[in-house]
Amino acid sequence: MTCHGESGAGDGPAGAALNPKPRDFTSAEFWAQDGVNEDYLKAVISGGGASQGKSPLMPAWGPFLGDDKVAEVAAYVQTFKPSDEAKAE
Numbered sequence: 001m002t003c004h005g006e007s008g009a010g011d012g013p014a015g016a017a018l019n020p021k022p023r024d025f026t027s028a029e030f031w032a033q034d035g036v037n038e039d040y041l042k043a044v045i046s047g048g049g050a051s052q053g054k055s056p057l058m059p060a061w062g063p064f065l066g067d068d069k070v071a072e073v074a075a076y077v078q079t080f081k082p083s084d085e086a087k088a089e
């Protein structure tokens with residue numbers, strides 16, 4: 001919430017000070033990138049940004065959450081993905 005924002009749009013209060021900014025999960029461009037899939041989400045959430053060549057400011061959650069909860073969080077992040085109808089607008 002502090003970084004990616006309550007609505008997942010990358011606009012949390014702490015995120016404002018970061019460069020690069022926390023990912024906007026509501027952006028269709030993000031989801032359209034090659035390699036952005038469920039396995040990638042789990043890997044970047046578990047291992048943190050640096051593990052996937054992204055910002056080291058994105059923390060690693062695996063040590064705190066374990067694989068099962070990381071998978072649940074990855075599923076939650078996907079709920080911010082815009083629907084196909086929204087993309088067409």
Ligand code: HEM
Pocket residue numbers: 002003004018020021022023041044045049053054055057058059061073074077
């Ligand atoms: C459980 C909480 C969190 C989840 C599920 C999560 C998930 C993600 C995901 C899926 C990405 C996308 C990686 C990509 O762009 O390819 C990302 C990026 C990022 N996150 Fe998080 N995040 C969380 C918490 C945080 C927190 C607390 C911070 C700030 C301290 C943060 C900072 C960032 C930043 C800066 C990026 C952009 C990395 C880049 O473009 O290089 N995240 N996060």
